[in-house]
Amino acid sequence: MNPGRILAYLRPKGWRLQFSIGAIFAILVTPSIAGLIYWSYDTSLALISQYAERDVKNAAEDAKNTMAAPLRRFADSVLIAAQVEAAMPGFLRGPDSDRMMIQELRNSPGLTSYYVGFADGSFRQMQRVALGAKVSGITPPAETRFASRMIDRSSGDVALDRYVFLDAEARRLGDGSAGPTTYDARQRSFWRLAERLKSDRTQSAVAIADPYVIGSVGKFGMSVSAPVVRNGQLVAAVATNFTLDRVSQYLQAHPASANATTLVVSRDGTVIVHPDPAEMADRKGDEIVSRRVGDISNAAVRAAFARRSELKSDYFTFTALSDGAEYVALFVPFLAEFGKPWEIVIVAPTDDFIGPLRRNNRLMAIVGTAVIVVLLLLISGFARLISRPLVGLVREIRTIERFSLDTEVRLSSNIREVKQLIAATQMMKTALRAFTAYVPREVVRGLLLSGRPIELGGRSSHLTIMFTDLEAFSTLAENSPARALLDQVSTYLGMVTHAVNETSGSVDKFIGDSVMAFWGAPLADDDHAYHACVAAVHAKRRLAAQNVLWQEKGSPELRMRVGIHSDAVLVGNVGSMERMSYTVMGDGVNIAARLEGINKQFGTAICVSHSVFRECGERLWLRPIDQVAVKGRRGGILIYELLAIRGGEADLAASPAEQEICRRTAEAYALMAEGDLATAARAYDDIARTFNDPLAVEMGRRCREGRPSAQLIEVSENAKVQPG
Structure with a gap:
């Protein structure tokens, strides 16, 4: 056998990961440190839970009521309008309904539009008009504050999109036309929701749509709609659009604690309301879509959702991997009366509640570990040696998970297994990059x-x-x-x-x-x-x-x-x-x-x-x-x-x-x-x-x-x- 080959095989090619981890654990796992940390944690856990749970649950109830208030108001409004139309056929087609719609817009600053669709495809809408804004490409008079939109399909002729512009006192300023339109109320989501309510009596009397971008204002909002049923037939659907600005501002101004985050999330992970409006949506091409929980920037919130699925609990404490801090998380179902699978979610650092107590525990840990400071320095050196390439490798794998294959990250390590893992990861990335040139x-x-x-x-x-x-x-x-x-x-x-x-x-x-x-x-x-x-x-x-x-x-x-x-x-x-x-x-x-x-x-x-x-x-x-x-x-x-x-x-x-x-x-x-x-x-x-x-x-x-x-x-x- 060739001696050169034997020497090459025996020559060290890097430290083994198993030896490195064993050395670190042998130094770290000592009875004195383990006992001190366990005692400190055990004595403070009950107090953490007591203070945190009380404050967080109160904040969740406040957020729930704040979210429910506009929904109840707008639900009552469309229900009343639907009942009036059912009792007085044609009311919502006539000019008297304009005054009712304008009054609702005045009374509710968050309301952007009030509209009704009819079984023949006709459509009426009263919308708020911002200063200097255009309406369907039409420049209205400068004093315009409201625009009444009318699409009449009752005659069967080509429908025209007509507008009447009104000032703050509902006085007519002029009119305009956006020309022929393919808009048909029966093809819109609010009509389909109303049809579902008519056929499914197990649902509530109003339908609440999931958040979407309201085109007239370019902001995220929701719609509440109610069916108008006469002789068992759906003859019209009444709906309102409103923005979520005020709810978002409330969540931002009234957190459960100084660094807490409160948000409303759907059961499928879609963000409904976030205290930061920028976290509510993403732009994909020309489309704006609701953001998922996994896409928001707050790593603690993302970690809370991951831990919840593991713990099968709606209230728990956990440690976020991003900053090592401990957090408390609470998940509270939204009001059942609205029939929406939403939850109020609060994630807050436990330091916000018992900061002084935690600092005292840290001081005790420092005193208890002072006698082994040399060992701690050694652990720090080993941890740095291992963690740096591993953290970089985790980031690289996450970029591959996101399919960001065009970025190049330089990683190196003296540990043999880590070096092999880095090489395998780079090879996988190269293979995927080549594969996507041939397959979508x-x-x-x-x-x-x-x-x-x-x-x-x-x-x-x-x-x-x-x-x-x-x-x-x-x-x-x-x-x-x-x-x-x-x-x-x-x-x-x-x-x-x-x-x-x-x-x-x-x-x-x-x-x-x-x-x-x-x-x-x-x-x-x-x-x-x-x-x-x-x-x-x-x-x-x-x-x-x-x-x-x-x-x-x-x-x-x-x-x-x-x-x-x-x-x-x-x-x-x-x-x-x-x-x-x-x-x-x-x-x-x-x-x-x-x-x-x-x-x-x-x-x-x-x-x-x-x-x-x-x-x-x-x-x-x-x-x-x-x-x-x-x-x-x-x-x-x-x-x-x-x-x-x-x-x-x-x-x-x-x-x-x-x-x-x-x-x-x-x-x-x-x-x-x-x-x-x-x-x-x-x-x-x-x-x-x-x-x-x-x-x-x-x-x-x-x-x-x-x-x-x-x-x-x-x-x-x-x-x-x-x-x-």
Whole structure:
């Protein structure tokens, strides 16, 4: 045997963790210190519990009553209004209800709006208007303090969103209209809650929604709603919106102790009210969502929830790992009358209650351990040696748990086992970083958190699918140097990928110069259609800016075409156990691909379906193209060209020309839909001359030729899609 290999094996490579921990415990665990600490703790524990429990429970009752007060008031208000409407049909549709709503807004500073929806989809609302604020994009008169909103769907015609502006004395100052609207009261959460109350008599008479962002004021708040039932039918639903500012301010101004934190939390871990408003919500893209307990900055509160699940108790003391301090935690159920699974949670340092006694105990511990101070110094050295790399390693593992794989942390240790653990952790991080380049990041995160093996299968979900492609790519490939074209295509693919990722979408695959992406899975996204449209406009405009740079260098321009469609599709893992892909399949995928290809027929860039319009049309700058028939489906669908985003980022906004072309195209399409093809053709020709618009040229030609009712969408030669 080679002696050099034997020596290399026997040469120390670092201290063993087992020896280090054994040495520390041998020094620490002495009868004198253990007895002193136990005696001090045992004699003070009863006093800690007595003082802390009394003060904390009193504070919890105060917080409970403070939270319940506005809920009771607003519940009584909507119940009375619902009873009046039930007894006097039409009262809430008439002007007399305005005075009642305004009076409620005056009497309750936290109330932001009072509204009612009707069974025919109509809607009435009285909202508070802040000084200088706009209402649905309308600038009201300067003296406006209230805005009465009316959407009448009783006639069955296209509903208009109308406003009447009132001053502080409820005098009419003027009116305005936000134009046609797709808003339907029956599709809103307050109506669905009222329907649930009507059908479920085990529930309370009012429904309280979970916190959400109130759009008119941009603050977190809640709504209280009550059904109006006549002859067993739900005929209307009355509701109010109010902010949680005052409850949050009360919790901040009246803590159980100097350093205590009081908050209201749902049983599922959602923060309802926090003394710091910034801790109540997070922004994810363009969406503001309620924060979870595990996401708040107070480490003691997070530790209290973790310890509660271990101890199975609603009142206990614990030690927070973050600062080593001892805390007391209390969990009190919210009032059962409201039917909400909420709890009042108080977490306070025990030092706030018995600080002098604890300081005395510490002094006794110091005196008792003075005789072994040399040993304590030795323990300190060992603890520092071990704890520093372990703490750093814990932080690194936590960043991996959060899937923050882009940060680099340098760790080192002389202990062999710790060195091996550091190396294994870095290797795992590198492997995960490489894995997420091929699989959607959220799919990998879900796989890690579940602890289950990957399985084939999927589920049906309503998603939004997007296909992009480059115009005339075959010609470009023939006439451009391969390396230069590859660089350009890589830049384009990177822009599309970035736009998809920043809107919480998933890139499914690259098919040559095409990109397939989808929104709504694996992460649930209630606004998936809007996010897909934002990504498409972002990618298109960034590519346009890049084309300017390419032109300066003499490189050819790249122009992309996009198709977007929302539909129920199958999403999940497909393939074989040896190789699989997380993807979407179904007829909706084929339609999205065909919409991308149909851009070539009309000279458009971004084509979206009517299902996308239904999801988020009011937030987009769209213009109708035509009714088209989809192969294999009955009836036709209306498709649109997407030009810009309403009310979004500045670089997504529509130019005056784009706004004008949307308006004029809509007018021309309306003429064509009504059968006035000659007038429609002239309108399209006028648009074509003014804006040099290919779509208008094509539609003018179709009108002059008699315009068939629908054109069959066929997959173009450039459309690349896996059949589903």
